Amino acid sequence: SDLQTLLECSSNEERSFLLQSTYGSNRRSYWLQKRLFDVVVSGCALIILSPVMLLVAWAVRRDGGPAFYRQCRLTKDGKRFDVLKFRSMRVDAEKDGKARLASANDDRITPVGHFIRKVRIDEIPQLFNVLGGSMSLVGPRPERPEIAEQYEKTLPEFRLRLQVKAGLTGYAQIYGKYNTTPYDKLQMD
Numbered sequence: 264s265d266l267q268t269l270l271e272c273s274s275n276e277e278r279s280f281l282l283q284s285t286y287g288s289n290r291r292s293y294w295l296q297k298r299l300f301d302v303v304v305s306g307c308a309l310i311i312l313s314p315v316m317l318l319v320a321w322a323v324r325r326d327g328g329p330a331f332y333r334q335c336r337l338t339k340d341g342k343r344f345d346v347l348k349f350r351s352m353r354v355d356a357e358k359d360g361k362a363r364l365a366s367a368n369d370d371r372i373t374p375v376g377h378f379i380r381k382v383r384i385d386e387i388p389q390l391f392n393v394l395g396g397s398m399s400l401v402g403p404r405p406e407r408p409e410i411a412e413q414y415e416k417t418l419p420e421f422r423l424r425l426q427v428k429a430g431l432t433g434y435a436q437i438y439g440k441y442n443t444t445p446y447d448k449l450q451m452d
Contacts, residue, residue, distance in 0.1 A: 305393040326373045328354040336405035338429040344397040347388040351376030402430025403452035414445040424452050
């Protein structure tokens with residue numbers, strides 16, 4: 264696309280300006296409509312998906328440990344919040360205290376975790392985050408503060424993703440993978 268070509272040919276300063284200048288509407292009515300859409304859809308989805316959530320919670324608990332996992336993430340304007348997910352890794356997955364992304368054959372992922380990650384069921388509890396207002400249905404995926412900081416060292420404009428509320432899904436999630444590079448995520452977001 265033209266935007267992709269411009270981003271590839273521009274300096275960091277020019278890319279930052281371009282990404283900021285293409286940022287969406289600030290109209291109050293737009294944001295109210297978006298919030299209403301988020302509340303209605305996430306509320307209905309939680310009701311419809313509640314049997315699936317109960318089944319997944321039971322399966323995760325059978326592996327040992329809690330069914331849910333909370334993790335600090337970043338949303339609009341760099342605000343921190345706890346994202347809620349079904350636990351897909353061992354309870355001691357980060358016992359060393361280091362934040363790191365999961366890899367394709369990560370031995371920290373439980374057997375149930377492999378399945379729920381593959382079909383993205385582990386993300387369903389984030390509908391509670393959407394309902395509560397810390398996330399939106401559509402927007403850039405929230406990143407952990409430590410990992411975002413690492414990305415920003417080599418890609419300063421990565422922080423521009425924080426101009427809007429973090430989302431449950433977005434262009435990068437539909438067309439990208441778990442291992443999409445930060446630069447490609449930024450372009451898609």
